[in-house]
Amino acid sequence: MSEAQEGESDKMKSNVILETQEVDESDIEKLKGDTVGDTLYSGKWIVNILLSISKVHEEGWNEKLEYDLCTLWDMTTEIDIIKFLFDNDYFKIAEYVLNSSDEPRFIEIILGITGNMTCDPLILDALAENEKFVELILRYLSFEDSATLVQVLRLLRSALWSIQTNPESKWRDHLRNSTILREIIPFILKSSTNEELLITTTSFLRTAADIDLPTGETLLNELFLSSQSSSFLSEMLESFQEVLPQDENHYSPSTLKYFEDWLEVFSNLPKDQLYLEILQDDNLARTVEIPRRILTNFVDPCNIHPLDGTKASCIYRCAEMILDFRLSKLLTAVSTVDINSTILKIIDNIDTAMKEEEEDPEEAMDELLKYLEGYWVKVSSISSTDEILNILKTNEKVVIDHTISLLKSKIPEEKIDRIRAGLSNE
Numbered sequence: 001m002s003e004a005q006e007g008e009s010d011k012m013k014s015n016v017i018l019e020t021q022e023v024d025e026s027d028i029e030k031l032k033g034d035t036v037g038d039t040l041y042s043g044k045w046i047v048n049i050l051l052s053i054s055k056v057h058e059e060g061w062n063e064k065l066e067y068d069l070c071t072l073w074d075m076t077t078e079i080d081i082i083k084f085l086f087d088n089d090y091f092k093i094a095e096y097v098l099n100s101s102d103e104p105r106f107i108e109i110i111l112g113i114t115g116n117m118t119c120d121p122l123i124l125d126a127l128a129e130n131e132k133f134v135e136l137i138l139r140y141l142s143f144e145d146s147a148t149l150v151q152v153l154r155l156l157r158s159a160l161w162s163i164q165t166n167p168e169s170k171w172r173d174h175l176r177n178s179t180i181l182r183e184i185i186p187f188i189l190k191s192s193t194n195e196e197l198l199i200t201t202t203s204f205l206r207t208a209a210d211i212d213l214p215t216g217e218t219l220l221n222e223l224f225l226s227s228q229s230s231s232f233l234s235e236m237l238e239s240f241q242e243v244l245p246q247d248e249n250h251y252s253p254s255t256l257k258y259f260e261d262w263l264e265v266f267s268n269l270p271k272d273q274l275y276l277e278i279l280q281d282d283n284l285a286r287t288v289e290i291p292r293r294i295l296t297n298f299v300d301p302c303n304i305h306p307l308d309g310t311k312a313s314c315i316y317r318c319a320e321m322i323l324d325f326r327l328s329k330l331l332t333a334v335s336t337v338d339i340n341s342t343i344l345k346i347i348d349n350i351d352t353a354m355k356e357e358e359e360d361p362e363e364a365m366d367e368l369l370k371y372l373e374g375y376w377v378k379v380s381s382i383s384s385t386d387e388i389l390n391i392l393k394t395n396e397k398v399v400i401d402h403t404i405s406l407l408k409s410k411i412p413e414e415k416i417d418r419i420r421a422g423l424s425n426e
Contacts, residue, residue: 005118035079046072046084061103069109070381076116086123087111095133103257104145111140111148115155124162128170129343138174141184146194153200156181160207160219167213169293176223189235198239199258206261209268231269233277239288243292245295251297251369253310259294260310263317275328284330288339295342301349312364319343319375326382333387340379347372347406348399377404377410385418392423 036043049068075081094110101107114137114261118124129133139184140152159171175181188201211219224230243258245251251259278284295318300302304311322339325331350369380388392400400423410415 004379012053023240036084039078039080040073040077041078041081043291045082046075046081047088050085050088050090050093051419056097056103056106057100061101061106066105066109068093069113071107071272072114073109073116076113079120082117082120082123085117086126090114091127091130091133095136098136100139104143104148105145108138108148108151111137111151111155115151115158117156118155121162121165124171125159127171127321128159128162128174128231130426131174134174138178141178141180146192146197147187150197150200151258153204157204157207159210160204163219164207164211172219182224186235189232189239193240193242195243198243199254199261202239202258202261202265205265210264210275220265221270223357225270225273231277233266233274233283233287234280236266237283237290241286249297249300250411252302254402256310256314260313260317262290263321267317267320278330284325286320287297288325288331288335291321292339292342293348293417294318298349299345301353304346304349305353307362307365307368308349308365312368315346316368316371319372323375323378326379333383334390337390337394340376342393343372343376343397344391344399344403347376348402351402373406376406380407380411385415385422388419389422392419 035041036046049072052059052065052068076085090113094114097110098107114127118127137152137155140148150343156175159169159175162169163172163175185201185205186195192198192201205220205224208220209218213219213222215222240262243255245255278287294314297309298315299422318368322331322336326333326336347369350365350372352370354365383391392403395403404416404420407419
């Protein structure tokens with residue numbers, strides 16, 4: 001946005017908000033008739049914008065209207081504004097606009113405002129009753145504009161929360177009856193190069209994966225997996241490569257959140273179909289590379305501490321994936337030496353941090369350490385002495401000593417003796 005545009009935007013925003021410091025106390029009561037609820041926003045201004053929206057087909061799309069609509073979009077974080085728009089037939093106006101306009105930016109903003117309004121559960125339910133409007137919104141999933149698709153998926157994620165609260169929600173029928181939704185999600189994952197759209201899509205899928213239905217399956221399975229012969233693994237692999245940052249020395253919180261969402265969706269893919277698909281082409285190597293790259297980042301203690309729920313979930317899911325592949329014989333001990341060596345370093349990092357804590361360690365840290373220690377004991381029990389030695393020899397003495405101490409009472413004593421002997425011969 002240019003300086004001139006910013007100045008114009010600030011000027012218009014000042015017209016929207018009643019500046020109470022500029023009026024006498026006696027005037028405030030008169031002005032309250034124009035404010036919306038407990039806000040200082042002008043109801044008259046909003047109504048005028050709604051009128052302008054309805055006349056776009058006559059007067060055309062222009063920069064001033066775009067500024068005004070963006071201002072209104074920002075205002076819809078206020079519940080009183082949301083209710084005011086709803087009471088003033090915003091949904092009817094929006095439906096009319098979506099049926100009559102082909103301006104991408106206009107459509108994006110209209111859907112963005114609609115999405116913000118659906119953060120109110122009552123308005124979300126009211127929208128679900130408007131079948132024609134919902135059908136129209138879902139049709140925009142086939143729109144080629146990525147920014148518009150982001151807004152549709154944001155809105156549909158609100159619909160998922162409705163289903164989570166009430167599995168019999170009308171939104172569940174809307175979504176499972178949408179052929180476009182089932183077709184477009186895998187297509188976005190496989191074909192899009194827009195990072196924001198891929199992150200939003202993965203977040204939508206993760207929310208669906210978190211919703212357990214009375215049928216015993218997840219909403220993710222009902223919407224996308226039960227009717228497909230594919231687990232859309234290849235599509236997910238394509239999307240991950242597109243979002244993965246080039247700089248892997250430190251992942252931002254938003255990137256880690258994307259990793260968490262991606263791994264949660266992966267963990268919900270039907271195992272039978274996944275194992276068939278993962279053996280095709282280079283899918284196994286591409287899949288294993290994901291936990292390898294994520295876990296390597298956590299070897300640096302600066303990246304693992306402080307350990308929050310997102311980091312803990314990423315580490316847990318990565319280790320779970322590798323162990324599952326080992327137990328399913330998709331991977332051998334040799335092919336996972338570097339990953340298991342990395343996990344040992346992470347175990348040592350967490351253990352050291354917990355010992356240095358002046359207060360009781362965080363629950364996430366304690367639970368993750370217990371899981372990773374259990375992981376390593378399981379790996380050791382299914383690995384030969386030589387395979388264990390190959391992993392240990394890649395680590396420093398402090399990590400090796402900690403690992404031996406951990407295994408001492410968990411695997412047969414003669415196996416421990418052979419491991420010690422093998423280490424002493426080095």
